[in-house]
Amino acid sequence: MYGVAIPAYATPLTEEQQVELNTVKSDYDNILFKLAEIETQIAEVSDEITVISLKIDDNNGSITALDEKIAAKNQEIKESTEKLLAKEDEYGERLRAMYKQGNSSMIETILGSESIADLVSRADAIVKIAKIDRQLLDEIQEIKDALDAQKLELDNSMVEVQTLKADNEKSLAVSEGKKVEAEALLKDY
Numbered sequence: 001m002y003g004v005a006i007p008a009y010a011t012p013l014t015e016e017q018q019v020e021l022n023t024v025k026s027d028y029d030n031i032l033f034k035l036a037e038i039e040t041q042i043a044e045v046s047d048e049i050t051v052i053s054l055k056i057d058d059n060n061g062s063i064t065a066l067d068e069k070i071a072a073k074n075q076e077i078k079e080s081t082e083k084l085l086a087k088e089d090e091y092g093e094r095l096r097a098m099y100k101q102g103n104s105s106m107i108e109t110i111l112g113s114e115s116i117a118d119l120v121s122r123a124d125a126i127v128k129i130a131k132i133d134r135q136l137l138d139e140i141q142e143i144k145d146a147l148d149a150q151k152l153e154l155d156n157s158m159v160e161v162q163t164l165k166a167d168n169e170k171s172l173a174v175s176e177g178k179k180v181e182a183e184a185l186l187k188d189y
Contacts, residue, residue: 038188041185042182042185042186045178045181045185046182049175049178049179049182052171052172052174052178055167055171056171056175059164059165059167059168059171060168062160062164063161063164063165063168066157066160066161066164067161069157070158070161073150073153074154076150077147077150077151077154080143080146080147080150081147083143084140084143084144084147087139087140087143088140090136091133091136091137091140094133094136
């Protein structure tokens with residue numbers, strides 16, 4: 001079995017066929033170019049979505065840390081408030097006792113002394129009582145100042161949390177828009 005190769009000759013394209021072939025090739029090249037553009041756009045949108053997601057995750061981590069800080073600060077405020085109330089009650093009891101004794105009791109205490117040594121002793125006791133009262137008032141003021149500082153820090157932390165949450169909401173909205181854009185590009189693809 002011997003075979004003989006017979007050459008097959010294609011009929012040359014007519015001018016009209018050549019123009020049509022060139023048009024189809026041009027359209028095909030345009031489609032390939034458009035597909036490459038769409039692939040690039042999809043990759044860019046995917047990268048933007050990834051960046052936004054990372055930012056949201058980072059913000060969520062910060063929010064969690066701030067929430068823990070807020071809880072701790074609320075506990076500090078509670079403890080400071082209890083301490084303040086205890087000191088104010090102590091001072092109130094002291095004032096009530098002084099009121100019941102009357103203002104003249106200090107003068108009577110000094111004038112009722114029986115000797116110079118007794119006078120000095122009584123005056124010294126009055127000075128010590130006055131110092132204790134002053135110290136108690138100073139402690140109350142320190143606690144109030146610390147409480148105000150704690151509340152200010154708490155307010156700042158809460159504002160920071162609200163800012164981060166608002167930033168997350170904006171980022172989520174942008175991300176959703178990017179997803180819609182990516183879906184439209186995929187549909188075009």
